[in-house]
Amino acid sequence: MNKSKIAIIGLAVMGQNLARNIANNGHKISVYNRTTKVMNEFIDEYGSENLEGYEDLCTLAKSLEKPRIIGLMIKSGPAIDSVIESITQFLEDGDIIVDFGNSNYQDTIKREKKLKEKNLKFFGCGVSGGEEGALNGPSLMPGGDKETYECIEPILKSIAAKDFKGKDCVTYLGQDGSGHYLKMVHNGIEYGIMQMMAEVYGILKNGFGLKAGEISKIFANYNEGKLKSYLCEIAVPILAKKEGEDYLIDKVLDSAAQKGTGRLTAIESLERGVGLSVITQSVYARVYSSFKNTRTELSKLYEKGTHKIEDDLEEFTKILENALYIGVIISYAQGFRLLEVASDEQNWDLNFSEISRIWQGGCIIRAKVLESFETLFVSGEKNLLKMPEVAKYINENIDDLRYVVGLSAMNALPTLSLSSALNSFEYITQERSTANFIQGLRDYFGAHTFKRTDKEGTFHSEW
Ligand SMILES: NC(=O)c1ccc[n+]([C@@H]2O[C@H](COP(=O)([O-])OP(=O)(O)OC[C@H]3O[C@@H](n4cnc5c(N)ncnc54)[C@H](OP(=O)(O)O)[C@@H]3O)[C@@H](O)[C@H]2O)c1
Structure with a gap:
């Protein structure tokens, strides 16, 4: 035999x-x-x-x-x-x-x-x-x-x-646990993208009052363009599925489960000191979602009324597409940043161009954007945000993400992950942050000392 x-x-x-x-x-x-x-x-x-x-x-x-x-x-x-x-x-x-x-x-x-x-x-x-x-x-x-x-x-x-x-x-990929590490980060990025898609769905449903079938068509449109991906593709039938007169999605309990890889990615980011706000907030979003009874109770205590966004829908869906695309790029950028640090610390020598290539087929986060990443990473640069092509796109379109997050906030529509993508971007791209004030507070109550911009050394002040 x-x-x-x-x-x-x-x-x-x-x-x-x-x-x-x-x-x-x-x-x-x-x-x-x-x-x-x-x-x-x-x-x-x-x-x-x-x-x-x-x-x-x-x-x-x-x-x-x-x-x-x-x-x-x-x-x-x-x-x-x-x-x-x-x-x-x-x-x-x-x-x-x-x-x-x-x-x-x-x-x-x-x-x-x-x-x-x-x-x-x-x-x-x-x-x-x-x-x-x-x-x-x-x-x-x-x-x-x-x-x-x-x-x-x-x-x-x-x-x-x-x-x-x-x-x-x-x-x-590399030695020892690198394969399982990459799968964990893949799942983390998947959490981030899914959460941002859910926020887009929420804005269209609750801000514009669209039915699931109408939102399905918008995702179908997105899937024809730069957001083309497996997740956008499956959003189309999920949102279009009917049970009699009703859409099935409207009857699905709004409480998302998790098996732990997103949480592990978030914990890893804290342990390695890498900002992974999109993925981490997506894990929190699932946590909040699981407290259905508490949410129901609090929704009565904090009555928000109904909000209706009056923007032109056709124009807004284009703005939303750009906003989501930047969110997706930032989610990947954060995931790759964690991989970069882990790869250095563990001596894995991960090849980011190859990673972008092997994620192009089969996996849940397969997406057209990975084709660009495969090419961009050949340069050896590992931080997506440092790449001129990425910077050009973000510079030209970041106002769309700012607009979507601002408008959502004014209409009581939560955007935990989209706003995290935006805020992490705003923070990481500002030359002078406000951490000087944190240092002042720390030095006042704990004599933690601070460094100065105008001279070398370590200082403490009697504030
Ligand atoms: N589901 C997905 O989409 C997906 C995607 C990617 C990766 N994964 C990963 O792939 C693995 C398998 O996933 P799954 O969803 O197919 O199955 P699962 O529900 O994670 O595990 C069920 C399998 O594990 C066996 N098992 C559990 N405890 C065992 C024990 N103490 N000794 C021996 N066998 C034991 C079960 O055998 P019995 O039949 O005897 O209980 C069954 O064959 C998991 O690590 C999962 O995280 C899952």
Whole structure:
């Protein structure tokens, strides 16, 4: 019997689809799931010569070519350690475990070190694209030992999505947890863009009184232009979906869940001292959304009346498009800034042009703008806001973001993330900030000292 090239452990939606993708691309694969019934049902439906199920880890391990490649597609956290613990007894020197889930990069670093002591290789590979991407081509973000990458590269390349030029959306990123780190930041950027889109939806719905179907058409229009992206594309059917006379979206509870990668990105930004206001505010927006009862109670205490924006809708949607586009650029710029600092501190040497390329297909934040980023990052500059092409666009259009945020504020429409994009931009681009005043206050109450603009040294004043 031919041995399998790879195994996948974990057959929830992502594992099933990734396994089918691998088999469909001609690789023989063995699969296993903790709950055997799930594996049997999967094999009943999709089993083939290339796709075989195993009820225990020992026979799963025996079914594999050496070095064995075991892919994990299970719930992140302690479950990963428990599966590693159970499988390692059936593995031999040089065998490879690849974690395809959304693991914390620090756990990945620890696991790699621990398994190295047992002569086993542990590798982290972020997968983006949801269930559809896993099946038809995800964006893959692999990080870890380079030689281990080379063993799994042929499989990864064959299952990955394609970028705008038809190349595989996978590249070797760097050492240890870099793949999972990039996937975390990808998800953070995704949080930011989704929140800003939701704010645009809110302005059109509550400020202009548009119906979901009308807003769907505006997003369809946006998706024809510079905002062309997977998220704008799926906004169209989501907003247009009807149930009888009503739009389904109007009946969806306004409380957004989160699985933790956005929160982790925000925590990382605080720990590494990088301003990540758009992503962080998007996490807060989800937090606020989850307090439905409190919001309902407070909405009665703080009656805001109804607001109606009287602007010309056609003209305003163009302003809104520019505003959202700048918000998107700033969200990416902040995400890349975090990556820059992390890459330096961890010695990953991340290639931003390649990252912009592998995000062009398969993943949730795939967007036309990434084509420009791929080219711009070739210069070696890593800060998007320092690039003359980006500065030209923002200089010409920033008034549109200022207008949208100001108008929304006057009409009691919250723009947590759009206004954060604007305010972080205003702050980071002003030569003289107001932090001198903070320094004065700190020195007054705590003798924290301050530096001066007119002479060298450290000073304290009796204010
Ligand atoms: N869903 C997405 O769109 C998406 C996108 C990208 C990445 N991811 C990541 O991909 C991974 C898989 O996601 P998912 O949504 O398919 O599944 P999930 O709900 O995160 O996890 C369910 C899978 O984990 C297994 N599992 C849980 N605890 C276990 C344990 N202690 N020991 C062994 N197996 C255990 C389950 O087995 P049983 O059937 O026995 O319970 C099941 O196969 C996660 O890390 C997720 O964050 C998900």
